[in-house]
Amino acid sequence: ESKIEGPASDEDLTPYPTYCEVCFWKCAAWAYVDKSGTIRKVIGNKNDPHCNGRLCPRGTGGVGMVYDEDRLKTPLIRDTRKDGSQYFREATWDEALNKVADKMKEVKEKYGPEAFGLFNHGTPGGQFHHLLKAYGSESNAEPAFANCRGPRSSAYFSTFGAYVGSPENTDIRDTKCLVLIGSHIGENMHNSQVQEMSDAIDKGATIITVDPRFSTAAAHSNHWLSIKPATDIALLMAWIHVLVFEELYNKDYVEQYTFGLDYLKDHVKDMTPEWAYGITTIEPEEIRKTARAMAGAAPSVIIHPGRHVVWYGDDTQRGRATAILNALLGAWGKRGGFYFPEGVSVPAFPHPHFPEPKWTWKDWNEGRYPLATMGITTEALKASVPRYNYKHQLKAWLVAGTNLPLSMPDKRLFKEAADAVEFIAVMDTMPMDITGYADVVLPEATYLERYDALRASPNREPNIALRMPAIEPKYDSKPGWWIAKQIGERLGLHDYFNYDDYSEVIDWQLKQLGTSLEEMKKVGVKKYPRKSGPLYLGDDEDFEFNTTTGKIELYSVDFADHGFDAIPKYTKHPEPQPNYYRLIYGRAPMHTFSRTSNNPNLFDLMSENSVWVNPKVADLWELENGQEVWLKNQDGAITSFPVKVRVTERIRWDSVYMVHGFGHSNKKLSRAFGKGASDTEMVTNVMVDPIMGGTGMRGNFITFLTEDPVMEGKEVKA
Amino acid sequence: MRYAMAIDTKKCVGCGDCVVACQTENNVPHGYCRDWIVERVDGTYPSLSLELRSERCNHCDNSPCVRCCPTGASHIEEGGIVTVTHHKCIGCGACIQSCPYDARYSHPDGYVDKCTFCLHRVQKGQNTACVDVCPTKCLYFGDLDDPNSDVSLAIKDRAWKVLAPEAGTKPQLFFLT
Numbered sequence: 001e002s003k004i005e006g007p008a009s010d011e012d013l014t015p016y017p018t019y020c021e022v023c024f025w026k027c028a029a030w031a032y033v034d035k036s037g038t039i040r041k042v043i044g045n046k047n048d049p050h051c052n053g054r055l056c057p058r059g060t061g062g063v064g065m066v067y068d069e070d071r072l073k074t075p076l077i078r079d080t081r082k083d084g085s086q087y088f089r090e091a092t093w094d095e096a097l098n099k100v101a102d103k104m105k106e107v108k109e110k111y112g113p114e115a116f117g118l119f120n121h122g123t124p125g126g127q128f129h130h131l132l133k134a135y136g137s138e139s140n141a142e143p144a145f146a147n148c149r150g151p152r153s154s155a156y157f158s159t160f161g162a163y164v165g166s167p168e169n170t171d172i173r174d175t176k177c178l179v180l181i182g183s184h185i186g187e188n189m190h191n192s193q194v195q196e197m198s199d200a201i202d203k204g205a206t207i208i209t210v211d212p213r214f215s216t217a218a219a220h221s222n223h224w225l226s227i228k229p230a231t232d233i234a235l236l237m238a239w240i241h242v243l244v245f246e247e248l249y250n251k252d253y254v255e256q257y258t259f260g261l262d263y264l265k266d267h268v269k270d271m272t273p274e275w276a277y278g279i280t281t282i283e284p285e286e287i288r289k290t291a292r293a294m295a296g297a298a299p300s301v302i303i304h305p306g307r308h309v310v311w312y313g314d315d316t317q318r319g320r321a322t323a324i325l326n327a328l329l330g331a332w333g334k335r336g337g338f339y340f341p342e343g344v345s346v347p348a349f350p351h352p353h354f355p356e357p358k359w360t361w362k363d364w365n366e367g368r369y370p371l372a373t374m375g376i377t378t379e380a381l382k383a384s385v386p387r388y389n390y391k392h393q394l395k396a397w398l399v400a401g402t403n404l405p406l407s408m409p410d411k412r413l414f415k416e417a418a419d420a421v422e423f424i425a426v427m428d429t430m431p432m433d434i435t436g437y438a439d440v441v442l443p444e445a446t447y448l449e450r451y452d453a454l455r456a457s458p459n460r461e462p463n464i465a466l467r468m469p470a471i472e473p474k475y476d477s478k479p480g481w482w483i484a485k486q487i488g489e490r491l492g493l494h495d496y497f498n499y500d501d502y503s504e505v506i507d508w509q510l511k512q513l514g515t516s517l518e519e520m521k522k523v524g525v526k527k528y529p530r531k532s533g534p535l536y537l538g539d540d541e542d543f544e545f546n547t548t549t550g551k552i553e554l555y556s557v558d559f560a561d562h563g564f565d566a567i568p569k570y571t572k573h574p575e576p577q578p579n580y581y582r583l584i585y586g587r588a589p590m591h592t593f594s595r596t597s598n599n600p601n602l603f604d605l606m607s608e609n610s611v612w613v614n615p616k617v618a619d620l621w622e623l624e625n626g627q628e629v630w631l632k633n634q635d636g637a638i639t640s641f642p643v644k645v646r647v648t649e650r651i652r653w654d655s656v657y658m659v660h661g662f663g664h665s666n667k668k669l670s671r672a673f674g675k676g677a678s679d680t681e682m683v684t685n686v687m688v689d690p691i692m693g694g695t696g697m698r699g700n701f702i703t704f705l706t707e708d709p710v711m712e713g714k715e716v717k718a
Numbered sequence: 719m720r721y722a723m724a725i726d727t728k729k730c731v732g733c734g735d736c737v738v739a740c741q742t743e744n745n746v747p748h749g750y751c752r753d754w755i756v757e758r759v760d761g762t763y764p765s766l767s768l769e770l771r772s773e774r775c776n777h778c779d780n781s782p783c784v785r786c787c788p789t790g791a792s793h794i795e796e797g798g799i800v801t802v803t804h805h806k807c808i809g810c811g812a813c814i815q816s817c818p819y820d821a822r823y824s825h826p827d828g829y830v831d832k833c834t835f836c837l838h839r840v841q842k843g844q845n846t847a848c849v850d851v852c853p854t855k856c857l858y859f860g861d862l863d864d865p866n867s868d869v870s871l872a873i874k875d876r877a878w879k880v881l882a883p884e885a886g887t888k889p890q891l892f893f894l895t
Contacts, residue, residue, distance in 0.1 A: 006745055007743055007744050040745075041739075043850075044851075053850075054851055054853050055735070056733060056735055060742060060851055061738040063742060187731070189733055191853055194733075194853045194854060195853050195854065198853070198854035198855055199855075201729055214763070214768065216731045216768070216770065217731075219767065226764035589731060600748045601738050601741060601748070602738070604738075605737060605738065614763060649759055649762055649766055650763075650768070651763075653763070
């Protein structure tokens with residue numbers, strides 16, 4: 001613990017450029033280091049479009065990631081005692097790296113390199129993706145696709161021939177009408193979006209929020225539509241109906257840029273607000289009023305595509321419905337709608353061609369989910385379990401920066417897969433739930449202690465950001481690039497890692513981009529002029545979209561060709577049985593998934609989650625505020641830990657709500673262990689999206705257990 | 719000169735960034751805070767309202783904490799900023815009891831601590847750490863005597879309230895409603 005009392009003067013601190021890794025928004029910042037070598041604070045870089053000088057609580061509290069005394073400190077190797085029990089023993093880097101490299105060699109000889117899979121997330125994941133490709137495998141998957149934003153990627157690509165990206169190309173700062181459907185900006189702390197929504201409020205934009213929960217965004221909205229869960233597509237189609245049949249759509253835009261209006265018109269003719277009322281419980285007049293508000297603001301209107309959109313298995317189609325609305329309103333490519341983003345293309349550091357794998361992640365799917373653009377994590381798990389009999393099977397895993405037990409639905413599948421594979425290596429900064437499954441644990445230095453790949457996310461202005469170490473890695477932790485290179489060297493892949501320090505790679509890349517490491521150390525962020533043209537479409541400008549028809553597809557030719565609905569349909573989804581409530585989960589602004597629960601600064605802000613229960617339901621069950629309950633779901637799964645009840649009007653009577661990412665089962669997390677419950681444990685029913693393999697998780701229902709359910713199988717992992 | 723703060727409850731999302739920024743800026747120990755978030759829900763589903771407020775010391779004009787301090791550790795700095803001189807504080811806690819806003823806490827090192835409006839920054843012409851970090855820009859700081867300061871402009875055309883006006887402390891935190 002630091003003995004420093006009181007605030008330090010900025011003049012006594014040295015700032016080092018970084019970009020944040022506490023979430024995926026990757027805001028550029030300065031880490032301020034004092035003379036004793038302690039990072040005192042992390043402050044946003046004013047020139048960075050991701051944060052405009054203002055980090056979110058997680059970025060501000062990122063310093064807690066460095067000084068968390070529970071960090072992984074040395075490499076660990078699983079060992080077995082004489083009595084058969086297992087434990088982790090400390091190991092040298094040499095021993096740990098040799099063990100990983102030896103296993104990779106063995107897998108390559110026995111099964112081929114493709115059988116070595118990678119689960120990854122975030123920036124360090126890229127280093128291991130590089131290692132795997134050099135080794136001969138493209139068997140990689142990240143939860144961020146099929147467990148999160150994948151459906152919207154397929155939806156927007158099929159409609160506009162473009163992705164919405166990260167950060168999304170939503171022009172919120174200039175919008176006149178922002179529609180959030182199951183997207184809770186402010187609780188999801190996607191920094192520049194939160195900032196721009198605040199600017200939009202200042203400028204008097206109309207905000208329409210659709211959510212069964214009275215979210216923070218709903219509270220700041222002009223219209224809150226308290227929709228019955230699982231009925232969103234009906235509302236979206238009714239909005240489309242109003243725009244089309246009241247002729248409120250942007251006629252010139254639709255005429256010039258879109259394909260399929262006649263099909264759409266025919267498709268939605270009976271999907272009236274009165275039809276939707278019976279499904280969604282939203283009054284027809286409210287549906288009309290909000291549709292007219294959107295049309296009145298067009299083209300400066302955004303139906304937000306959302307981010308975590310895997311709900312009911314028809315999520316790509318729901319994404320399509322929002323994309324079609326945006327198209328009818330003429331919002332794509334218009335100020336206050338969606339801008340055209342542009343990124344800097346960072347040249348790859350020279351290395352030999354990657355070997356061609358015999359099969360990749362695409363082959364696990366065996367023809368299922370034809371429009372998946374990245375590896376599907378649940379398919380990777382199934383490919384690891386022999387009884388699924390996949391033609392291409394995984395035999396070993398590398399897990400980099402993703403806490404699978406809390407990020408994957410269907411825990412039984414995860415455990416079966418983790419037990420089935422021969423070997424798991426985990427790289428992380430913290431002893432997460434996943435590290436308990438590892439054969440080898442590789443302690444990574446935190447983002448404030450390492451160089452990493454340049455950030456070059458597309459934005460309004462193309463830009464790059466540098467991450468460099470503010471301090472030396474604490475304990476015996478090492479940067480991800482170093483770990484990947486060391487394994488690569490042991491595999492004889494030196495030519496793919498032809499540098500001593502990653503700063504050489506960055507400096508070489510920066511020189512190709514007309515700058516240098518020296519300059520970037522001073523500025524942190526560098527912006528470049530746009531080369532691709534203006535941010536928006538000009539009036540009547542000719543434009544060819546990257547779709548089959550070259551137009552924005554209201555009717556998706558690609559979907560029709562693959563045998564999917566060319567225009568979205570509403571499908572009724574299962575409803576809770578008596579005494580069961582739909583589990584809705586979401587984010588808190590001070591935490592990122594399960595990775596920050598133990599961060600001392602962020603733990604101070606929120607130490608556990610609660611289960612939100614409507615007062616009517618609480619009365620029925622005689623539940624009191626703060627009372628601990630266990631949750632049981634429709635398949636009999638029970639939470640490992642109790643969770644406190646929060647009695648609140650902010651949730652509907654047919655649903656409960658929990659913040660995701662709590663209920664850690666690793667005792668080495670001295671603060672977060674056993675605090676709150678894991679929503680993921682309650683997600684055993686997964687509704688898979690046939691288009692791209694998204695794992696719909698909102699079809700799970702829970703009931704309350706007020707007594708400690710001591711039962712077999714309810715194990716707590718040490 | 720009269721320093722004050724305005725908090726726009728229509729924009730605050732209750733993220734707690736102000737709390738962490740204060741913690742790292744002022745080296746507030748883990749488990750303690752000088753500012754905090756209050757959430758208030760009114761109504762019945764679905765006719766609801768929610769107010770989120772970032773709260774801290776109100777730097778009152780009529781400050782009971784200063785009046786009751788037996789050693790003079792609690793005092794008022796230039797611009798009306800209420801602070802505690804740590805080495806003069808005996809940790810008796812009278813000020814903690816007297817504050818209607820519960821804005822003070824006992825620091826583990828034995829003195830009473832609280833928000834200083836980031837005096838060390840304000841003296842250099844900077845904003846407080848919480849104002850500078852807020853992602854929704856819902857916090858405004860400045861000199862009430864200057865009609866063009868951020869805080870004066872923020873409250874000029876907006877409805878606002880103060881907390882516990884009945885306590886007669888003349889608080890200097892204005893919550894825009």
